[in-house]
Amino acid sequence: MTTSAERTRVAIVGAGPAGLLLSHLLAASGIESVVVDQRSREEIENTIRAGILEQGTVDLLAATGASTRVLTDGHRHDGIELRFAGEGHRIDFPSLTGRSVWLYPQHEVLRDLVATRLADGQDLRFGVTVDHVADATSDRPRIVGTDDEGRPFEIEADFVVGADGSRSVVRAAVTGSSTGGYFREYPFAWFGILCEAPPSSEELIYSNSPNGFALISQRSATVQRMYFQCDPEADPHALDEEAIWAELQSRVPGTTLQEGRIFQRDVLRFRSFVAHELRRGRLALIGDAAHTVPPTGAKGMNLAVADVVLLHRALTALLDDRDERPLEAFAEVALRRIWKAQHFSWWMTSMLHVAPDASDFDRRRQEGELRSVVESEAGRTYLAEAYTGWPFETRL
Numbered sequence: 001m002t003t004s005a006e007r008t009r010v011a012i013v014g015a016g017p018a019g020l021l022l023s024h025l026l027a028a029s030g031i032e033s034v035v036v037d038q039r040s041r042e043e044i045e046n047t048i049r050a051g052i053l054e055q056g057t058v059d060l061l062a063a064t065g066a067s068t069r070v071l072t073d074g075h076r077h078d079g080i081e082l083r084f085a086g087e088g089h090r091i092d093f094p095s096l097t098g099r100s101v102w103l104y105p106q107h108e109v110l111r112d113l114v115a116t117r118l119a120d121g122q123d124l125r126f127g128v129t130v131d132h133v134a135d136a137t138s139d140r141p142r143i144v145g146t147d148d149e150g151r152p153f154e155i156e157a158d159f160v161v162g163a164d165g166s167r168s169v170v171r172a173a174v175t176g177s178s179t180g181g182y183f184r185e186y187p188f189a190w191f192g193i194l195c196e197a198p199p200s201s202e203e204l205i206y207s208n209s210p211n212g213f214a215l216i217s218q219r220s221a222t223v224q225r226m227y228f229q230c231d232p233e234a235d236p237h238a239l240d241e242e243a244i245w246a247e248l249q250s251r252v253p254g255t256t257l258q259e260g261r262i263f264q265r266d267v268l269r270f271r272s273f274v275a276h277e278l279r280r281g282r283l284a285l286i287g288d289a290a291h292t293v294p295p296t297g298a299k300g301m302n303l304a305v306a307d308v309v310l311l312h313r314a315l316t317a318l319l320d321d322r323d324e325r326p327l328e329a330f331a332e333v334a335l336r337r338i339w340k341a342q343h344f345s346w347w348m349t350s351m352l353h354v355a356p357d358a359s360d361f362d363r364r365r366q367e368g369e370l371r372s373v374v375e376s377e378a379g380r381t382y383l384a385e386a387y388t389g390w391p392f393e394t395r396l
C-alpha cells in the first residue's frame with residue numbers, strides 16, 4: 001500500500017479541547033494546521049467529561065469566537081459549598097476574587113469548536129490514528145499512522161503538537177518514553193452518575209462525610225451529574241439504583257437529593273501526572289498528554305486551555321517571526337501553572353476524601369484543615385482564586 005505524504009505548518013494530534021482550540025487560535029493568526037483524531041466526530045461530541053470552566057476559559061472562548069453558546073447556554077456559578085461535620089459553608093467567589101466559574105459541559109465546548117473549525121475550512125480529520133512521530137529531532141518532523149480507511153499516511157510539519165490525551169503517542173518522542181513523568185495514584189476513585197432529575201442544589205456541593213466524599217453537581221434543569229468516592233476497582237454495574245441513591249444520600253446529610261432514572265454510570269480513577277519534558281525541538285505536548293489531575297479541583301480542561309494560550313504565543317513567534325525565544329521559555333512558564341494546579345487538585349482531593357487507612361487522628365486533623373479554610377478569609381480566598389483560575393500568563 002502506498003503512503004500518502006502531505007505537508008502542513010502545524011500537525012496537531014488530538015481533537016480534544018486542547019487540539020481544537022489551538023487550531024482555532026492558529027487560524028486566527030493566519031497559521032495553517034491539520035488536526036487528526038482517531039475517534040469519530042460523533043464519539044468526540046458525545047463523551048461526557050469535565051463541566052466547570054474557569055472565568056478565563058470562558059472569556060477566551062467567547063472573545064475568540066470559539067464558543068458563543070457558552071454565554072447563552074452555560075450557567076454562571078458564583079460559589080460552591082464545602083460541607084463537613086454536618087454543616088455547609090459557602091465560598092463566595094465574586095466577593096473574594098471578582099471572578100466566577102461557568103457550568104458548561106466539555107462535550108458542548110467540543111461541539112462548538114468542531115462546528116467553528118469546520119465552518120472556517122479547518123483541515124480536521126476523524127478516524128485517523130497516529131502511530132508515532134518520525135524524524136522527531138529534525139526541523140521537519142512527521143506524524144505517521146493510518147487514515148479512516150486503514151491506509152498509511154504521513155504528514156510533515158514545521159511543528160508537531162501532541163494534544164492526544166493521557167495515553168499520548170507523541171509523548172514518547174518528547175520524553176523518550178510513553179510513561180516518562182512524575183506520577184501519583186490515589187487509593188480511591190469516583191463513582192459518577194448522570195440522572196434524569198431536577199437539580200438538588202443551585203451550586204456544587206463538595207461534601208466530606210464519615211462515609212466518604214460526594215460531589216453534587218448539575219448539568220441542566222432536567223439532567224444532573226453526581227459522584228461519590230469509591231474503591232478504584234469498583235464495578236460500576238455492581239450496585240442497583242436504590243443502593244447508589246442510598247450511598248449518595250448518606251454523604252450529604254441535610255440535603256434531600258432529587259432522584260431520577262440513572263442513565264449513565266462510570267468509575268473515574270484518580271491520577272496525577274506531569275511529563276518530564278513538555279517540549280523537544282519542534283515537538284510539544286499540551287493538555288492531558290502533558291499532565292493529568294484528579295478531577296476534584298475541576299482543573300483538567302482549564303489547564304489544557306492555559307497550555308494552548310502559551311503554545312499559540314510561542315508558535316506565532318516561531319513561525320511568523322522566526323523568533324525561537326518564546327518557544328524556549330514555553331515549558332518553564334507552562335510548568336509553573338501546571339504545578340500550582342497539581343497542588344490545588346491534590347489538596348482539594350486529600351482535604352475532602354476519606355483515605356481507606358485514615359485514623360481518628362487523620363479524620364479530626366482533616367476537619368481542622370477544613371475549618372482553617374472556611375473560617376478564614378485568607379483560606380477562602382486561596383480556594384476561590386485557584387478554583388476560578390489564575391490569570392493566563394501570556395508573556396514568554
Ligand SMILES: Cc1cc2nc3c(=O)[nH]c(=O)nc-3n(C[C@H](O)[C@H](O)[C@H](O)COP(=O)(O)OP(=O)(O)OC[C@H]3O[C@@H](n4cnc5c(N)ncnc54)[C@H](O)[C@@H]3O)c2cc1C
Nearest residue numbers: 014016017018038049050130164165287288298299300301
Ligand atoms: C472519564 C473522564 C472524566 C473527566 N471528568 C473531568 C471532570 O469532571 N472535571 C475536569 O476538570 N476534568 C475532567 N476530566 C479531564 C478533562 O476531560 C481533560 O483534562 C480534557 O479532556 C483534556 O483535554 P485534551 O484535549 O488535552 O485531551 P482529550 O480530551 O483526552 O483529547 C485527546 C484526543 O486525542 C485523541 N487521540 C489520542 N490518541 C490518538 C492517536 N494516537 N491518534 C489520533 N488521535 C488520538 C483522542 O481520541 C482524543 O479525542 C475527565 C477526563 C476523563 C477521561
